[in-house]
Amino acid sequence: MITELGHFALILALFVAIVQSTVPLIGAARRHVGWMSVGRSCALVGFALTALAMLSLMHAYVTSDFTVINVVENSHTDKPLLYQITGVWGNHEGSMLLWVFMLSLCAAAVALFSNNLPPALRARVLAVQGMIAVGFLLFILLTSNPFLRTFPPPPNGNGLNPVLQDPGLAFHPPFLYLGYVGFSVAFAFAVAALIEGRVDAAWARWVRPWTLASWCALTIGIAMGSWWAYYTLGWGGWWFWDPVENASFMPWLVGTALIHSSIVVEKRDTLKSWTILLAIITFSLSLVGTFLVRSGVLTSVHAFATDPQRGTFILLLLVVAIGGSLTLYAIRAPALKGGGVFAPISREGALVLNNVLLSCGCATVFLGTLYPLFLDAMGGPKLSVGFPFFNRTFAPMMVPMIIAVGIGPMLAWKRGDILGALQRLWVAYIATGIVLLIAFYVTRGGPVLAVLGFGLSAWLFAAVLTELAERLRLFRVPLRDSGRRAVHLPRAAYGMTLAHLGLAVSVAGFSASAFDKEAIEILKPGGSLDIAGYHLTLEHMDRLPGPNYTADDASIQVMRDGKVITTMHPQRRFFPLQKETTSETAIRTNLLADLYVALGDTDNAGSWTVRVYWKPLVPWIWMGAVIMALGGMVSLSDRRWRVGVASRAGRRMPQAIPAAGE
């Protein structure tokens, strides 16, 4: 009964979305206020309906309703409650429902928080979002319906893929999708602007918070996925340039470019058609990512159910959405007037450089990901592109980028003084020099690239802090004046500082992976091994029962300098239902390095393969990502304040406005 309610709600949502995508558009063209305001009610009703659908599927999972095929295929009564709930999106149908739910959430947010938007623009934005919703709702209802029933019901379900029964992965898809789908708002704004033929600073100010919010969610989502891969796959890697990972990384790269270029539109009223194009491409890449994952045209370590019919449908969606918006772009964009020329050495010039480098980086990842597919389609030799390609092409492109991140914010708008900026960065040179020397000394004969990476990280760190000190005029004016400046500095400035610091932290984490140490030994209980000053002893093996698995649990005592630090418990879990074994690694971190223990196979004679890694600075990779996302959120809080800025500005002007806004 509740399942049917969800099913009907979803069908109803489709019809509401059809109304949402047409009526407001006609209303906007005819300047009919009543028709325009339909968009808002539709968005809210659509959200309520998809939420109802989502909840009823969750209900079916939690109550283990095995008359629903989707529940039979992906759940089991023995499964812990948390995974019964998150199992809703652990499969194709459910994850598409989550996609649509997020989409309707975004549309409802636009409807609620856009009172200051011109009604015509708001109507058009909501209409474009309605169109996207129509496409995906049709996709779910026609090819991937999670509400289909089966009778008679089987006694129990097939269970969820054991690898997915993990807290890290349980919350990875919602963040990732919020990021993907959030970019649909920027896309809708871009298409609406193309329809209107007008892009101005106000437009950029409306788009920016939405882009920032999705970017934060995507950052967190990617970091979670990478962290999950790190502790689950059992050999300590954290990024594999796997097609599915790349599919989420590409929108992130272009989304980052979009955040920066929309600043230029806002401040300098130029770079408009480029920003529009970026907004279209960011969401297009999210769609392409969905296509690649769901159609199975690229083989990947991420196993998802694939189906050619679904692939064809998504491809059709791509052609309509991307092809349509790019056609509109080709027709309308030439008419967008730029605000005038600008000097290459200026804040906006630096932001253009950022955009060029990020876009090229994204193009590289795109080519590397799809090259095997292109070549195969041409009937050419079959080959695959792996780590070496990305390390040799993508990494070198990011080096100038990171150097530029240090200098760019020091430049003024319109005409920057690069010599002055370079002089003011003297602290950064010294810091970089010292770190380079230390790194070089410590790693004599070690990998040159890692030393370079540390240098880059130090450079970025010092440069970002120098920039902040410059803004506060630290040590130039009395400390109290600096303090007052710190209070009045816009949140966006702090956001930028935080985000760039996060990048520096992550870069240090990436670079340090060159100094990993690893040891692999076949141990009997009582046996031991040494790594990086730690002495590990396999004390005993136990067989422990889990809720839906049995675990071989190793007790490994860790000693350093003759003192016992801790006992670690890596496990191998056997899921009898799926006849699959997963490896549960044990990680001990002190935030400067991880000690990572994975349990391998047994020879069935009492010996176990034990793999141990010592990974310096590896937690910094994800800490950096979290700091970046935090920076985005801080900047976002500034924007919300700015919603009412026009009315407040008259009352209270900050006495000292820092040289530049962002």
Add this chain to the structure above:
Amino acid sequence: MKRLFYLLPLAAFLVVAGYFMISLRAGPDVHELPSAMLNKPAPEFDLASLSGGEKLDLDALKGHPFIVNFFASWCVPCRIEHPVLMRLSQQNHLPLYGIAYKDRPEDTKKLLDKYGDPFRLVGLDQSGNVGLNFGVYGVPETYVIDATGRIRRRFVGPLTAETVNKELLPLLKQLDKS
């Protein structure tokens, strides 16, 4: 002229979409792509080996059925497959030969030192020519070759314990008998 410039993104997208269409038609699952080389003589190879001694030579291997595994140190699925290969060589004592596909010998050596070496002999295919002759789609791929040097089975992607038990071992048993 300026208008043409704005058409570029659309044109680029249409090209990409065309490729997507072709690859969708080709079938979504490469695992099911039969090898054009099936039941045909394996392409000749005579590769320098990792150990530096005896070469990995097809003619020398004939006479008994054997398995050739294409792998590389830079390949993620290969690492996933590795424990399966280790078990094959340790428990089943199968004639397993490796071909390091487009890999630097020092990297290959590092990999095998770290994770164990399941291969009787590893040939170095740095140019990728042997892989090309076999029609390797991507690493890892595994070929079962019979005593006369014909390819009898191709496994695309990592071998799993299940495919080994259900397909690889029965096939070898059958080849051994005949």
